[in-house]
Amino acid sequence: MKPDDPGPTGYNFAYLDEQTKRMIRRALLKAVAIPGYQVPFGSREMPLPFGWGTGGIQVTAAVIGKNDVLKVIDQGSDDTTNAVNIRRFFARTAGIATTERTTDATIIQTRHRIPETPLAAGQIIVFQVPEPEPMRRLEAREAETRKMHALEEYGLIRVKLYEDITRHGHIATTYDYPVMVNDRMLMAPSPIPKFDNPKLDRNPALMLFGAGREKRIYAVPPYTKVRSLDFDDHPFEIQKWNQCCAQCGATDSFLDEVITDDRGGRMFVCSDSDYCRQRLAAGQRAPADQPDSAAASVQAAT
Amino acid sequence: MYVAVKGGETAILNSYRLLAEERRGDCSIPELTLTQIRQQMGLAVDRVMTEGSLYDPELAALAVKQARGDLIEAIFLLRAYRTTLPRLCYSLPIDTARMTLRRRISATFKDLPGGQILGPTYDYTQRLLDFSLAAGSSVVEPVPAATAKQEPVAAPRVVDLLNHEGLIEPEAPESGDPVPRDLTREPLTFPAERALRLQNLARGDEGFLLGMGYSTQRGYSHTHPFTGEIRLGEVAVEIVPEELGFAIEIGEITVTECQMVNQFAGSKTEPPRFTRGYGLTFGHCERKAMAMALVDRSLRAAELGETVSAPAQMPEFVLSHSDNVEASGFVQHLKLPHYVDFQSELELVRKMRARTPEHKAS
Amino acid sequence: MNTETDTPLLRVSGLTKRFGAHSACCDVGFEIFPGEVLCIVGESGSGKTTLLKCISAQLQPDHGSVEFDTRDQGLADIYRLSEPMRRMLARTDWGFVFQNPRDGLRAGVSAGANVAERLMAVGARHYANIRHEASGWMQKVELDARRIDDLPDTFSGGMQQRLQIARNLITRPRLVFMDEPTAGLDVSVQARLLDLLRGLAADLGLAAVIVTHDLAVARLLAQRMMVMRGGSVVESGLTDQVLDDPQHPYTQLLVSSVIQA
Numbered sequence: 021m022k023p024d025d026p027g028p029t030g031y032n033f034a035y036l037d038e039q040t041k042r043m044i045r046r047a048l049l050k051a052v053a054i055p056g057y058q059v060p061f062g063s064r065e066m067p068l069p070f071g072w073g074t075g076g077i078q079v080t081a082a083v084i085g086k087n088d089v090l091k092v093i094d095q096g097s098d099d100t101t102n103a104v105n106i107r108r109f110f111a112r113t114a115g116i117a118t119t120e121r122t123t124d125a126t127i128i129q130t131r132h133r134i135p136e137t138p139l140a141a142g143q144i145i146v147f148q149v150p151e152p153e154p155m156r157r158l159e160a161r162e163a164e165t166r167k168m169h170a171l172e173e174y175g176l177i178r179v180k181l182y183e184d185i186t187r188h189g190h191i192a193t194t195y196d197y198p199v200m201v202n203d204r205m206l207m208a209p210s211p212i213p214k215f216d217n218p219k220l221d222r223n224p225a226l227m228l229f230g231a232g233r234e235k236r237i238y239a240v241p242p243y244t245k246v247r248s249l250d251f252d253d254h255p256f257e258i259q260k261w262n263q264c265c266a267q268c269g270a271t272d273s274f275l276d277e278v279i280t281d282d283r284g285g286r287m288f289v290c291s292d293s294d295y296c297r298q299r300l301a302a303g304q305r306a307p308a309d310q311p312d313s314a315a316a317s318v319q320a321a322t
Numbered sequence: 323m324y325v326a327v328k329g330g331e332t333a334i335l336n337s338y339r340l341l342a343e344e345r346r347g348d349c350s351i352p353e354l355t356l357t358q359i360r361q362q363m364g365l366a367v368d369r370v371m372t373e374g375s376l377y378d379p380e381l382a383a384l385a386v387k388q389a390r391g392d393l394i395e396a397i398f399l400l401r402a403y404r405t406t407l408p409r410l411c412y413s414l415p416i417d418t419a420r421m422t423l424r425r426r427i428s429a430t431f432k433d434l435p436g437g438q439i440l441g442p443t444y445d446y447t448q449r450l451l452d453f454s455l456a457a458g459s460s461v462v463e464p465v466p467a468a469t470a471k472q473e474p475v476a477a478p479r480v481v482d483l484l485n486h487e488g489l490i491e492p493e494a495p496e497s498g499d500p501v502p503r504d505l506t507r508e509p510l511t512f513p514a515e516r517a518l519r520l521q522n523l524a525r526g527d528e529g530f531l532l533g534m535g536y537s538t539q540r541g542y543s544h545t546h547p548f549t550g551e552i553r554l555g556e557v558a559v560e561i562v563p564e565e566l567g568f569a570i571e572i573g574e575i576t577v578t579e580c581q582m583v584n585q586f587a588g589s590k591t592e593p594p595r596f597t598r599g600y601g602l603t604f605g606h607c608e609r610k611a612m613a614m615a616l617v618d619r620s621l622r623a624a625e626l627g628e629t630v631s632a633p634a635q636m637p638e639f640v641l642s643h644s645d646n647v648e649a650s651g652f653v654q655h656l657k658l659p660h661y662v663d664f665q666s667e668l669e670l671v672r673k674m675r676a677r678t679p680e681h682k683a684s
Numbered sequence: 685m686n687t688e689t690d691t692p693l694l695r696v697s698g699l700t701k702r703f704g705a706h707s708a709c710c711d712v713g714f715e716i717f718p719g720e721v722l723c724i725v726g727e728s729g730s731g732k733t734t735l736l737k738c739i740s741a742q743l744q745p746d747h748g749s750v751e752f753d754t755r756d757q758g759l760a761d762i763y764r765l766s767e768p769m770r771r772m773l774a775r776t777d778w779g780f781v782f783q784n785p786r787d788g789l790r791a792g793v794s795a796g797a798n799v800a801e802r803l804m805a806v807g808a809r810h811y812a813n814i815r816h817e818a819s820g821w822m823q824k825v826e827l828d829a830r831r832i833d834d835l836p837d838t839f840s841g842g843m844q845q846r847l848q849i850a851r852n853l854i855t856r857p858r859l860v861f862m863d864e865p866t867a868g869l870d871v872s873v874q875a876r877l878l879d880l881l882r883g884l885a886a887d888l889g890l891a892a893v894i895v896t897h898d899l900a901v902a903r904l905l906a907q908r909m910m911v912m913r914g915g916s917v918v919e920s921g922l923t924d925q926v927l928d929d930p931q932h933p934y935t936q937l938l939v940s941s942v943i944q945a
Contacts, residue, residue: 171767171768173771174805176801178801178805179790179797179801180793183797186833251811252811253811
């Protein structure tokens with residue numbers, strides 16, 4: 021399909037008109053030039069509601085080409101309704117190939133997870149972002165947070181982390197855990213679990229973040245330093261499980277809890293459906309003697 | 323053995339079918355036509371056009387039909403459609419002084435040039451359900467010809483009258499008359515100049531603005547408003563094509579305009595004058611135009627040297643939350659799966675609870 | 685930073701600020717040297733608070749200059765510095781104690797977080813050390829360090845004021861501005877707070893500019909004082925001299941109207 025050629029749906033390739041795509045790409049270039057910096061952009065009203073991934077969709081629509089292969093996941097799975105919906109949207113408006121295999125994708129649009137399979141140079145991962153401002157809950161005023169970023173005044177977030185340790189003994193943020201990008205910008209990595217934060221650091225892929233409702237775009241170029249905030253004596257830690265995936269036996273992936281009966285029975289399975297599937301296809305299995313779930317479900321850190 | 327549930331796509335397709343059934347309702351009942359909606363649900367159409375930022379009664383009626391009367395959903399449909407429309411040119415600003423008036427009232431003067439025209443309003447009806455409408459056989463008596471057809475009367479705007487005496491602050495464009503920024507093309511940033519604020523308010527949710535406007539009347543920063551004037555009628559839309567170099571009329575639209583006259587302000591160098599609030603909507607959305615005017619004035623608090631203490635005076639608060647398409651999207655996005663993040667929280671809470679006996683012991 | 689002893693820490697010249705036709709401050713000038721405490725005394729409407737805001741970079745004057753002895757540029761006009769530099773000064777070399785402690789504290793976080801914020805803002809990263817510092821400063825301002833995790837509004841007004849002081853002093857600013865620091869407190873609480881301030885100023889070699897309507901504050905804390913009236917300085921000099929032997933009729937009036945204990 022040529023650009024600006026109304027396809028069968030009557031819309032341009034990937035829905036957005038070329039002017040809009042250019043506007044978004046200019047914003048993306050600025051974002052890549054200043055890793056972690058939130059670039060305001062003229063977010064359009066899309067056929068999906070704000071809050072449902074319009075930012076991610078606009079970013080993907082601006083960078084996708086007819087030879088791209090798109091993977092869309094939500095909560096790590098290709099089959100959740102929202103991921104299905106967005107994949108269908110691009111299949112209809114761009115006619116591009118789609119895949120569920122992380123290794124086959126050139127563009128991965130994601131909500132709330134980074135795939136377990138390490139990404140490669142040349143891949144683009146697009147994050148759906150509900151709230152781009154990491155300090156928003158501490159400071160509601162945009163005019164003020166903008167100044168704080170410009171002047172590198174990040175005392176406020178450190179106060180919040182200090183307070184967490186004071187109240188809970190450890191930092192109480194478990195997702196959308198704030199990071200320092202390139203030793204300069206404080207960034208919200210989107211509501212990925214903190215388990216996924218280490219994957220941000222020096223990732224070979226290009227990482228793009230789109231917040232449609234809040235109208236901000238930001239980016240982390242490949243191989244950029246990304247460090248989760250912590251204190252020297254309270255270092256950042258990821259979640260751990262006592263168990264492995266009940267299907268493929270993986271011990272290194274983020275596990276979803278599935279309730280199996282009304283007596284507290286539960287099991288844990290890989291959140292990343294593709295990762296689990298690949299392991300199963302390679303003959304990996306969970307050991308037969310899995311400890312019972314309820315009691316052993318949480319391991320205390322350290 | 324546990325098998326992950328698949329079939330999201332099938333579920334979605336089935337949901338479309340169920341929705342189509344619900345939308346159509348009982349097939350033995352005649353289907354609504356767009357003409358019926360335009361004619362008999364005009365105020366719904368007007369609201370959708372106003373908050374959808376698109377003047378097209380036919381499309382708005384279609385949106386209302388497709389959304390089964392859910393106006394916020396209809397507004398969303400119209401906005402999404404608007405995104406795809408090419409822009410041909412900019413019109414001249416409409417001149418409400420040249421409006422063909424169908425309704426014109428002022429609370430500030432008992433009588434004034436052009437008179438008070440009540441027009442089609444619910445204001446003086448008694449809110450008694452009219453069961454003759456239920457029977458579907460209501461007969462509307464035509465308005466007598468003498469009063470129905472009026473010669474255009476000179477009806478200068480009240481604020482212009484006050485302006486002659488220098489009693490009200492002049493409404494002058496900024497020096498250089500800069501082109502206003504387009505809120506549908508650029509993100510809102512703060513501080514937001516008045517032109518941008520007015521755009522935001524024009525597109526803003528009527529209910530939200532009504533509540534905000536109401537709060538100013540109840541003491542959350544009072545601006546002592548008087549309704550200077552409300553006008554309803556048709557105005558010409560004109561463009562100046564490059565090849566011609568002069569203005570031509572390409573059509574007309576119906577608008578409702580409200581000008582509030584507010585608390586006078588003065589300073590050591592300036593004598594006291596009344597200040598203004600402005601509201602404008604497509605069609606006949608009077609409540610919205612009035613609420614908008616109240617909030618517009620309230621948001622000018624800082625500029626007029628007033629103490630900012632109430633939410634209706636805070637641009638960041640009002641303008642960030644006025645858009646019902648944004649608000650609806652974000653509120654309802656909570657329906658999307660959040661179980662991965664919830665998993666993280668579960669783990670934390672379990673861990674904290676497990677430690678509590680230790681704390682108590684030490 | 686200039687090490688010559690004759691370089692003032694702060695130099696104000698010809699400072700004028702108007703609001704419409706009204707002159708809040710007219711042609712005010714003075715100098716402060718390291719370790720000096722200066723009190724600006726006046727009734728409400730005298731212009732003292734406007735002056736304080738102008739010299740602490742909160743309000744831009746219409747005329748005149750405010751020069752501060754910066755660490756790397758020497759004496760520099762603060763209004764010619766970039767905003768990042770000004771904000772950095774406000775966080776490190778300066779302190780500002782508000783009349784109402786609620787304006788100078790974060791209500792939603794603990795006393796410890798309040799006191800330690802500036803440390804964290806300039807890069808402190810060790811939780812235990814930060815907490816230790818905060819605890820130490822709470823003790824210095826005579827607060828019970830065991831209350832380090834309590835929220836500010838569980839402290840009395842006088843204690844909140846001490847918290848505010850600790851929060852400002854933790855980065856050892858060279859110059860502290862105070863706006864009526866004891867107003868609104870009980871007399872005995874005021875006295876204890878003034879004693880604390882006097883001790884801290886002496887121990888830390890702080891320079892301070894204190895705005896007050898209360899001559900007793902000036903008497904107790906300041907080596908020098910300025911009397912303001914209608915936007916102008918009517919008299920200035922060593923505190924004891926001005927209070928014991930006032931020259932200007934207005935000063936005489938002020939002094940004589942203070943109820944002798």
